[in-house]
Amino acid sequence: MKLNELQLRSFRNYGELALDFDPGVNLIIGDNAQGKTNLLEAIAFLGSGRSFRAQKTKEMVLFGEEFAEIAGKVDSQNRQQSLRWLLFSGSRPRQLWLNGVKQKTAGNLSGVLPTVLFCPEDLMVLKAGASQRRRMGDYVLCQLRPNYDAALTEYNRILDQKNRILKDHFENPGVLEILPEYNTRLCQVGALLISYRARFYDSLGKAAAVYHNQFSGGNEEFRLEYTTVSSVSDPFAPVSKLTEDLQEHLSRHYRAELETAQCLTGPHKDDFTVTLSGIDLKAYGSQGQTRTAAISLKLAQRELMGREWGEEPVLLLDDVLSELDPGRQDFVLNQIVSGQVFITCCEPGRFTKMGKTIEIQKGKALFN
Numbered sequence: 001m002k003l004n005e006l007q008l009r010s011f012r013n014y015g016e017l018a019l020d021f022d023p024g025v026n027l028i029i030g031d032n033a034q035g036k037t038n039l040l041e042a043i044a045f046l047g048s049g050r051s052f053r054a055q056k057t058k059e060m061v062l063f064g065e066e067f068a069e070i071a072g073k074v075d076s077q078n079r080q081q082s083l084r085w086l087l088f089s090g091s092r093p094r095q096l097w098l099n100g101v102k103q104k105t106a107g108n109l110s111g112v113l114p115t116v117l118f119c120p121e122d123l124m125v126l127k128a129g130a131s132q133r134r135r136m137g138d139y140v141l142c143q144l145r146p147n148y149d150a151a152l153t154e155y156n157r158i159l160d161q162k163n164r165i166l167k168d169h170f171e172n173p174g175v176l177e178i179l180p181e182y183n184t185r186l187c188q189v190g191a192l193l194i195s196y197r198a199r200f201y202d203s204l205g206k207a208a209a210v211y212h213n214q215f216s217g218g219n220e221e222f223r224l225e226y227t228t229v230s231s232v233s234d235p236f237a238p239v240s241k242l243t244e245d246l247q248e249h250l251s252r253h254y255r256a257e258l259e260t261a262q263c264l265t266g267p268h269k270d271d272f273t274v275t276l277s278g279i280d281l282k283a284y285g286s287q288g289q290t291r292t293a294a295i296s297l298k299l300a301q302r303e304l305m306g307r308e309w310g311e312e313p314v315l316l317l318d319d320v321l322s323e324l325d326p327g328r329q330d331f332v333l334n335q336i337v338s339g340q341v342f343i344t345c346c347e348p349g350r351f352t353k354m355g356k357t358i359e360i361q362k363g364k365a366l367f368n
């Protein structure tokens with residue numbers, strides 16, 4: 001997949017911007033707070049309908065404006081395709097056009113412009129809290145499996161409603177009548193999430209192990225294990241069995257959930273662990289080991305997506321190379337000889353010779 005052209009209007013700190021890109025490496029340079037990460041966010045959003053940094057759509061619209069537009073021309077699936085999004089600062093739902101045809105959902109986007117983002121926080125993701133790891137996994141899995149994306153949205157919606165019921169029940173005990181209905185649905189959709197995740201993390205772990213092995217010279221055995229609620233003994237079991245497991249789990253926590261007025265456990269607390277030759281990385285890994293493992297995970301994400309569609313997804317490296325020592329920089333760069341890459345950095349240094357360089361200053365491109 002290649003992004004050939006991008007147009008922005010009132011997106012973040014960009015008024016109007018039109019850029020064309022190199023099919024290989026694109027280096028985005030500029031001082032702090034000029035709009036480099038905003039540009040990567042626009043590219044990632046264009047292909048997925050998801051932002052890796054905004055909590056609310058409104059944040060992506062230029063201050064004081066009513067809507068933002070992101071449009072692009074893409075080479076993928078053996079043809080030229082076009083994408084266009086309108087995002088509103090008010091309550092109007094976002095709008096998407098794919099090849100000029102208005103879409104009801106982002107479901108048809110799968111495989112058009114998938115992206116893998118790699119940023120400095122990802123380097124420490126294996127030491128971070130579980131929510132960061134879930135977010136990283138979900139970012140890839142949602143692009144790979146639109147049905148997973150839909151299930152995740154549905155799960156979070158039900159979870160929100162259930163939380164509201166739990167909060168309200170002290171004052172209004174009548175709301176508890178509808179709780180079983182929400183619990184049933186939560187277990188059904190939660191079981192789907194577990195089923196998708198089990199398969200995804202299995203493939204991801206195997207692909208990452210190959211990279212880690214190359215990187216560490218075969219000295220460490222990388223293993224990734226997906227962890228979910230304790231009542232699930234086999235996450236690969238049929239969805240009907242997983243639903244029962246979750247129901248059993250919820251009934252065990254029924255009292256505690258009422259007392260704390262919170263949804264305590266469930267797939268929304270899922271995580272994964274990485275061990276190197278049997279030693280838990282989160283507890284014992286050195287900084288170098290943690291970084292190497294994180295790089296292996298990122299390259300594995302890119303590989304899974306490439307396998308799925310037969311084309312390399314677009315790689316977005318946000319300030320990450322300058323965080324790495326030359327050995328690790330070379331490892332990453334040597335693995336991405338093919339496919340399109342966007343690299344942001346403040347000090348171009350040794351990367352300037354590759355592909356196209358675009359300088360960003362206060363939401364404008366200087367040399368284009």
Ligand code: ATP
Pocket residue numbers: 011012013014030031032033034035036037038039058059060061062063319346
């Ligand atoms: P750094 O090198 O520090 O990472 P950057 O070039 O990646 O910087 P960005 O994160 O892209 O910078 O942000 C640039 C600026 O965009 C910030 O100063 C921020 O205040 C501004 N900004 C973010 N959202 C909006 C918005 N909705 N409207 C206007 N400006 C915004």
Ligand code: MG
Pocket residue numbers: 036037038318319
């Ligand atoms: Mg930035």
